[in-house]
Amino acid sequence: QSVLTQPPSVSGAPGQRVTISCTGSSSNIEAGHDVHWYQQLPGATPKVLIHGNNNRPSGVPDRFSGSKSGAAASLAITGLQAEDEADYYCQSYDSRLSGWVFGGGTKLTVL
Amino acid sequence: EEQVLESGGGFVQPGGSLRLSCAASGFPFSNFAMSWVRQAPGKGLEWVSGIGGSGTTTWYADSVKGRFTISRDNSKNTLFLQLSSLRAEDTAVYFCARMSGLVRASYYMKVWGKGTTVIVSS
Numbered sequence: 046q047s048v049l050t051q052p053p054s055v056s057g058a059p060g061q062r063v064t065i066s067c068t069g070s071s072s073n074i075e076a077g078h079d080v081h082w083y084q085q086l087p088g089a090t091p092k093v094l095i096h097g098n099n100n101r102p103s104g105v106p107d108r109f110s111g112s113k114s115g116a117a118a119s120l121a122i123t124g125l126q127a128e129d130e131a132d133y134y135c136q137s138y139d140s141r142l143s144g145w146v147f148g149g150g151t152k153l154t155v156l
Numbered sequence: 157e158e159q160v161l162e163s164g165g166g167f168v169q170p171g172g173s174l175r176l177s178c179a180a181s182g183f184p185f186s187n188f189a190m191s192w193v194r195q196a197p198g199k200g201l202e203w204v205s206g207i208g209g210s211g212t213t214t215w216y217a218d219s220v221k222g223r224f225t226i227s228r229d230n231s232k233n234t235l236f237l238q239l240s241s242l243r244a245e246d247t248a249v250y251f252c253a254r255m256s257g258l259v260r261a262s263y264y265m266k267v268w269g270k271g272t273t274v275i276v277s278s
Contacts, residue, residue: 047200079257081264083201090251090268091193091201097262134201138261144215145191145263150200 048073049135049148056154057125065151067118067135073146075116078138082111082120085132085150094133095120122153130155158182158267160235160252165272172242176272178235178252183267186210186230189255191265192237194248202248205237206255206263220246242276249273 050068057063067080074080082095093102095111098118110121118137122129135148164176178190191206205226206215214226225238235252250272253265 079262079264083265085201090270091265092268093264093266096256096264096266102266132200136201136203136264138263140261142218144217145203145206147193147201147203 047149048139048142048146049137051133051135051148051151053149054152054154056156057122058156059125059127061125062121062123063125063153064122065120065133065135065153067120067148069116069118069137071116072141073137073139074113074118076140078140080111080113080118081136082109083134083136085134087131091134125155127155129153158254160254160267160269162250162252162269162272165250165274167275167277168242169278170243170276172276174239174242174274176237176239176250176252176274178237178269180233180235180252180254183254185228185233189260189263190228190235191253191255192226192235193251193253193265193268194246195251195271196245196248199248204250207235239274242274244276247274247276 083091084094085091098113099111139146192204207226211228223241227236252269254267255263256266257263
């Protein structure tokens, strides 16, 4: 049972827009702690996609964007491409646990 | 180029011990907090432990507290994780990660290694 809750899977057709939600609580996201997103391609190491709620590292396409409101955050992917098929994880800090926490991960399937 | 490279994984019996290492390069190692993150087969990411840049402050997930010990040698740009009292549920790929952020509550894992595999089985 992850501290941050994500849907197990989402899917979309090429060119479409999908969103992945990440729901937390008063000790993490709602407390104002930053949310970060990672992409893990099949068989690969996780890679930072969004940090600090809505900041893209250089090299990450602007098709990827992040947002946060209240106790939840979202990752949006527009213009879906086959290469976007991967697992996506949100991450934040939890004050009650005094440590960092991940969501359970969401598998994105491009139809 | 900023890089981290893990080593030390292997096969160990329940109750056994193992020491993982992570060699860092391409950045001023002592300036950054570091973490270990693990991923059990077919499962998601789980933060395991973290350590501040000077090595005096450490953090642990409840699942490993009292069994794992994180440390670092800044003179050798190396991070360690001592795993003890290992259980089957500790079986995972263990990733070393360099953290980034202004304050602890905003830290994220910016640089990841390829991971080292730990298998706990009798």
